[in-house]
Amino acid sequence: MDEDILYHLDLGTKTHNLPAxxxxxxxxxxxxxxNRMKAFAQFMHKELQLEGDGEDIEDICAGTDxxxxxxxxxxxxxSHGMGIPSISIMLHELIKLLHHARCCDVTIIRIGTSGGxxxxxxxxxxTDTAVDSFFKPRFEQIILDNVVTRSTELDKELATDLLNCxxxxxGFPTLIGHTMxxxxxxxxxxxxxxALCSFSREKKLDYLKRAYKAGVRNIEMESTVFxxxxxxxxxxxxxxxxxxxxxxxxDQINLSHDVLVEYQQRPQLLISNFIKKQLGLCGQMS
Amino acid sequence: MDEDILYHLDLGTKTHNLPAxxxxxxxxxxxxxxNRMKAFAQFMHKELQLEGDGEDIEDICAGTDxxxxxxxxxxxxxSHGMGIPSISIMLHELIKLLHHARCCDVTIIRIGTSGGxxxxxxxxxxTDTAVDSFFKPRFEQIILDNVVTRSTELDKELATDLLNCxxxxxGFPTLIGHTMxxxxxxxxxxxxxxALCSFSREKKLDYLKRAYKAGVRNIEMESTVFxxxxxxxxxxxxxxxxxxxxxxxxDQINLSHDVLVEYQQRPQLLISNFIKKQLGLCGQMS
Numbered sequence: 001m002d003e004d005i006l007y008h009l010d011l012g013t014k015t016h017n018l019p020a021x022x023x024x025x026x027x028x029x030x031x032x033x034x035n036r037m038k039a040f041a042q043f044m045h046k047e048l049q050l051e052g053d054g055e056d057i058e059d060i061c062a063g064t065d066x067x068x069x070x071x072x073x074x075x076x077x078x079s080h081g082m083g084i085p086s087i088s089i090m091l092h093e094l095i096k097l098l099h100h101a102r103c104c105d106v107t108i109i110r111i112g113t114s115g116g117x118x119x120x121x122x123x124x125x126x127t128d129t130a131v132d133s134f135f136k137p138r139f140e141q142i143i144l145d146n147v148v149t150r151s152t153e154l155d156k157e158l159a160t161d162l163l164n165c166x167x168x169x170x171g172f173p174t175l176i177g178h179t180m181x182x183x184x185x186x187x188x189x190x191x192x193x194x195a196l197c198s199f200s201r202e203k204k205l206d207y208l209k210r211a212y213k214a215g216v217r218n219i220e221m222e223s224t225v226f227x228x229x230x231x232x233x234x235x236x237x238x239x240x241x242x243x244x245x246x247x248x249x250x251d252q253i254n255l256s257h258d259v260l261v262e263y264q265q266r267p268q269l270l271i272s273n274f275i276k277k278q279l280g281l282c283g284q285m286s
Numbered sequence: 287m288d289e290d291i292l293y294h295l296d297l298g299t300k301t302h303n304l305p306a307x308x309x310x311x312x313x314x315x316x317x318x319x320x321n322r323m324k325a326f327a328q329f330m331h332k333e334l335q336l337e338g339d340g341e342d343i344e345d346i347c348a349g350t351d352x353x354x355x356x357x358x359x360x361x362x363x364x365s366h367g368m369g370i371p372s373i374s375i376m377l378h379e380l381i382k383l384l385h386h387a388r389c390c391d392v393t394i395i396r397i398g399t400s401g402g403x404x405x406x407x408x409x410x411x412x413t414d415t416a417v418d419s420f421f422k423p424r425f426e427q428i429i430l431d432n433v434v435t436r437s438t439e440l441d442k443e444l445a446t447d448l449l450n451c452x453x454x455x456x457g458f459p460t461l462i463g464h465t466m467x468x469x470x471x472x473x474x475x476x477x478x479x480x481a482l483c484s485f486s487r488e489k490k491l492d493y494l495k496r497a498y499k500a501g502v503r504n505i506e507m508e509s510t511v512f513x514x515x516x517x518x519x520x521x522x523x524x525x526x527x528x529x530x531x532x533x534x535x536x537d538q539i540n541l542s543h544d545v546l547v548e549y550q551q552r553p554q555l556l557i558s559n560f561i562k563k564q565l566g567l568c569g570q571m572s
Contacts, residue, residue: 001479007539008368008471035351065321066368082294082352085369085507088470095481133428142419143473144485144493184374185294187429193287195381195519199430207430221371233481253293 004100006093010063013100021060022101026074027275028094028108030087032222034068034079040111040268041070041077047272048073048281075275080110080222084183087222091229098235107158107236107278111267114179114220115189116243117212121255122172122263124270126162127179127239129153130223133188135180135214139228150228152181158238165274172242172266177217179239181224189219191251208247218243240267290386292379296349299386307346308387312360313561314380314394316373318508320354320365326397326554327356327363333558334359334567361561366396366508370469373508377515384521393444393522393564397553400465400506401475402529403498407541408458408549410556412448413465413525415439416509419474421466421500425514436514438467441522448524451560458528458552463503465525467510475505477537494533504529526553 005012031037038057045054050073060069067090068079078094080087098106116123129137130152139150159176166174186194190204211219223239230237242263244253255263276282291298317323324343331340336359346355353376356363364380366373384392402409415423416438425436445462452460472480476490497505509525516523528549530539541549562568 003538003540004479005538005540033351065319081367081369081372082375083367083369083371085469085471086367086372089368089472092470092472092480092482099481134431141473142469144476144489145420148484183371183428184378185371186375186378187427190430193290194378195385196378196515198434203430229482252289252291254289254291 004096006097008064008066008089009061009069009093009097011061011097018097018101022071022076022097022103024074025071025076025098025101025103026106028076028078028106029111029271030078030080030090030108031111032080032082032113036264037068037077037079038070041072043268044072044075044077044272044275047276048075074279083221084181084225088225088229091226095229095233095235108230109237109271110222110226110239110241111271112220112222112239112241113264114218114241114243115245115247116218117208117216117247119175119217119243119246120173121243121245122266123243124166124172124174124266125179125218125241125243126159126166126174126176127154127223127241128156128159128176130179130181130227130239131214131216132224133180133182135211135216139224141228151231152224152227153231154227154238155236158236162238162240162270162274165277166270169270169273174270175217178215179223179241180211180216180219182219182221185221189247193251205248219247240270242266290382292383294350294352294375295347295355295379295383297347297383304383304387308357308362308383308389310360311357311362311384311387311389312392314362314364314392315397315557316364316366316376316394317397318366318368318399322550323354323363323365324356327358329554330358330361330363330558330561333562334361360565369507370467370511374511374515377512381515381519381521394516395523395557396508396512396525396527397557398506398508398525398527399550400504400527400529401531401533402504403494403502403533405461405503405529405532406459407529407531408552409529410452410458410460410552411465411504411527411529412445412452412460412462413440413509414442414445414462416465416467416513416525417500417502418510419466419468421497421502425510427514437517438510438513439517440513440524444522444524448526448556448560451563452556455556455559460556461503464501465509465527466497466502466505468505468507471507475533479537491534505533526556528552
C-alpha cells in the first residue's frame with residue numbers, strides 16, 4: 001500500500017512520522033475506559049520520573065473520539081471501549097502502527113475490570129487462558145462467511161512474571177486463573193437484572209458454578225480476541241483485571257466511588273511495578 | 287428490586303428521579319460517536335427552537351466515560367460505542383431507564399456510519415432488515431451456554447415514513463435496503479488492509495457481490511442486536527446510516543474532514559425533519 005490510514009486512531013503513514021513518534025515503544029497497556037487509561041499514563045509519567053507535568057498529557061488520537069492514546073516514555077496507554085468488536089478494531093490498527101513504526105520486543109497488557117466468580121471483590125486476576133461462554137479456550141473469528149477457530153492462550157512466562165511481581169506489590173490479593181470472555185454484560189453473563197432475562201436464579205448459579213469448576217475466576221468482554229490477535233501477531237500478551245463484585249453473590253456493581261477508584265488502580269500499580277522492573281528502574285523509585 | 291443501578295449510564299432509581307428527568311421522552315436517537323451525538327443534540331436544540339444556548343448542553347452521563355447522553359425536549363441522544371456488545375449494554379440500561387421513567391410510545395432510531403455496497407458514497411440507507419455475516423435475518427444471543435436465535439426485523443411502517451420524509455429532504459440519495467451487521471471491521475467485513483488477512487481480493491469481491499445479491503446495501507456493526515432487542519421490548523425502531531465508501535471500490539476511508547462531516551450530518555438532517563413532522567412542527571421552522 002502506498003498509504004495506510006489508521007482511520008479509528010486518526011493516524012496515517014503519510015500524515016505522521018510513525019517511527020519517530022512510536023519507534024521506542026516497548027510496553028502497550030490497553031483498557032476499556034478513556035479516563036482510566038489517561039490516569040494510568042499520568043501515573044506512569046510520575047513513576048518513570050519523566051520530565052514535565054504529566055497532568056496535561058496529550059491525547060495522540062485527539063482527532064477522533066473512538067479511542068484515546070497517551071505515550072509516556074516507552075509506554076503506550078490506549079483505550080479500547082467495551083466488547084470484542086471494539087477492541088478488535090483498535091488492535092488491528094495498533095498492530096499496523098507498531099509495524100509501521102518498526103517497534104520490536106513489545107509486551108502488551110490489558111488492564112481492566114471484571115466480575116469475579118468465587119473470589120473476593122478487589123482481587124486481581126492474571127489470565128492464563130481466555131475462554132468463551134462454553135468454557136473453551138478459543139475465539140471464533142468470522143472471515144467472510146467462514147468461522148475460523150483461533151487459540152486464546154496467553155504468554156505463560158509473562159503471567160508467572162506478573163504473579164511474582166504481585167508478591168512485591170502488597171495490599172491486595174492476586175491470583176492466576178481462566179478468564180471468561182462474553183459478548184454481552186447481561187444475558188451472556190447470567191445477570192438477572194437486564195432489560196431481558198429468560199432464566200432463573202438457579203440456572204444462573206448453576207452456570208457460574210460450572211464456570212468456576214472449569215477454572216474460570218473472572219468474566220469480562222475482550223480477552224479472547226485480545227489473546228487470539230496478539231498470539232497470531234507475535235506480541236507477548238497478558239490480561240490483568242480486577243474484580244468489582246463476586247457474581248455468586250450479586251449482579252449489580254454498587255461499590256462507593258472511592259472503593260471503585262481504588263480497585264481500578266490495583267492492576268495499574270502491579271503493571272507499573274512490572275514495567276519499572278523490566279526497565280531496571282526498581283529500587284531507585286517510590 | 288429495591289434499587290436499580292444503571293451502572294454504565296451512572297444513573298439509578300434511588301439517586302435520580304427518572305420519571306421527572308425522562309418521562310416526556312418520545313424519541314431516542316443513538317449513534318457510535320459521543321461527539322456526533324452531542325452535535326446531533328445541539329442541532330435538535332436549534333431545530334426545535336428550544337430556549338437557551340444549545341452549545342453548552344449537559345452530558346447526563348458525565349459521571350462515566352462509557353456513554354454520553356443529551357436531552358433536548360422530547361429527544362434523547364445517546365452514544366453507544368462500536369460493536370454489538372457495546373450497544374447491547376447501553377440498550378439494556380436505556381430500556382430499563384425508559385421503563386423506570388414510565389415513558390410510552392417511544393421511537394428509537396440508530397443514526398450511524400457504514401460501508402456501502404454498490405451504491406455511491408454519501409448515500410443514506412434506511413434498513414428494512416438487519417442481517418448477519420451469512421445474510422440471514424437473525425441475531426444469535428448467547429444466554430448462559432445456549433444460543434438463542436432472535437428476529438432482526440425492523441418497523442416497516444417507520445422505514446416507509448422515513449423514506450417518504452427523505453423525499454422532502456433534498457441533497458443526497460436515500461434508499462431502503464438490508465444492512466449487514468458484523469462482529470469486526472476488518473476480517474469480518476472482507477477488508478484486505480487489516481493487521482491480519484487470509485483471503486484474496488477475488489474472495490473479498492465474491493463475498494461482497496453475494497451480499498449485494500442478497501439485498502445488502504451497507505455494512506455496520508450494531509444493527510442486528512439493536513433490531514432484536516428493540517423488537518422484543520416493543521420499541522418502534524429504525525436504522526439510518528450514511529455510507530462513507532463503496533466497498534466494491536476500496537477498503538480505506540480517505541474522505542477529507544469536511545466531506546466526512548457533511549456525510550455524517552445527512553442522517554441527522556433526515557431524522558430531525560422526521561421528528562419535527564411527528565411533533566407537528568414542520569413548515570413552521572427552517
